[in-house]
Amino acid sequence: MNPDSTDVGDPQRSLERLWGRQEPGRRGPKQRLSTAEVVDAAVALADAEGVQALSMRKVAEAVGVSPMSLYTYVPSKAELLDLMFDRVLGDTADPDESVIGWRAKLAFMARERWTLSERHPWLLDLATHRPPLGPNMMRKALAMLTAVANMGLSPEETGLAADVLQDYITGALRSAREAREAEQMSGLSDEQWFSIVWPVLEKHLDPKSFRTVSQLSEGRRERTRSPNERTARFEFGLQRVLDGLEAFISKRAT
């Protein structure tokens, strides 16, 4: 359903392309560009304007060919997104040997994911269930695997543990992005937005509810003033989830 989803078209062909297996074509004129150049241009565009503003026309213009010429480099927009996906995954580091223990490893990866998402917010618009299994994606999968290998859980539980964390991370990244974009697009801070919406709400809400909601928004506005509020929120949640996993391990040990 999602128009921005990866995972469309023939999985086999996609895979071959991701791993760089493409005979360049012996006859005919040489290509003016490389596939990498097209992908890089597309990434730059997506970084700047988001994936929903990414069009074949714009990519074509950016690299200086006609729109239809792009289809000699990439069979469809969906496969271009696959390539973009694996391309930017290469920008993140994996935890090395100095990071010891599953908790530290997972925290490291979560933070890498956070900065990746700041550089390339459009990643959140791509489907990641059945992801394009390119080289970088496999590297990530391996890193995750070694991180959760020593939690002392059964294979099923280990998978579940990894999933909780992933689900939290993607949820948190998305809400952080939403907050950023709401600010940018409206030109209003959350506080300013509140001050516009508040009086209108007061007219409709019954006084008791209104007071209760006032309290909630008070605590929230408190936080909003801190400069690193969004990072702090992510970090707090991350620690809670890791705490939860730790508690599960202890509980299971008894």
Next chain:
Amino acid sequence: MNPDSTDVGDPQRSLERLWGRQEPGRRGPKQRLSTAEVVDAAVALADAEGVQALSMRKVAEAVGVSPMSLYTYVPSKAELLDLMFDRVLGDTADPDESVIGWRAKLAFMARERWTLSERHPWLLDLATHRPPLGPNMMRKALAMLTAVANMGLSPEETGLAADVLQDYITGALRSAREAREAEQMSGLSDEQWFSIVWPVLEKHLDPKSFRTVSQLSEGRRERTRSPNERTARFEFGLQRVLDGLEAFISKRAT
């Protein structure tokens, strides 16, 4: 950036509309429909085909008017989405007095959110930071507020706690939806998809990595066979997050 986002246009006008304050227009012909009928039709369409397939033309056809006539009921597609949002929020229950303790209340609300998301998957495509503050949304906010009020945390911490849970929930709902849709759209189960992709991957991956990944996918395939796998995953994660919050409360108490 997100084209499907709510939160576009004048927040004040939106709010008035959400609370049903609209003079019906005294002169001229009566409207053939009510705004509610338009919203219901739009919800039905979104349920069936997703929000990215929802167009003003289709809604118009569904209710039997010309596309442009819709704009006499609703000023824009964005505001229609706002109305749809608050409309379907009315389908969920809040925890009543019989549900005692913050943990049970939060679990109740999380599960309500889960079933809501199964009925209306397109909800996940709408922005919820600065949501349209309609009557049902405010009801939800109040319910959440009373749920987290007695955790024994400071206002800031209480807000953070609610945020972790929300972030986990939206992440989990989204991954569950992705899994469902991948299956429906491709016509392949995860297992079948694996069996197609696997041999191709084997060609490119070095043998050691390949064996490691094999193990991971083994444990995951185990789970996939269970019939309620997706619900189980959600429930497991939910309990871990709640565990994490509990651990935080204990830690803070000392």
Next chain:
DNA sequence: GGAAACTCCGTATCATGTAAAGTGTTTTAT
């Protein structure tokens, strides 16, 4: 010297949200 394989482009199709302007209907003011 073909012929095949290839790159690149112009055009065309169908869908989208909604602006603009026109037509007809009902209520209100005079």
Next chain:
DNA sequence: ATAAAACACTTTACATGATACGGAGTTTCC
């Protein structure tokens, strides 16, 4: 009673999207 204002609804038009199709020019192989 009549004119004017306000409204519901429609047709047409535009810009932007992915990509199918067919053609023109280029390079390589037999």
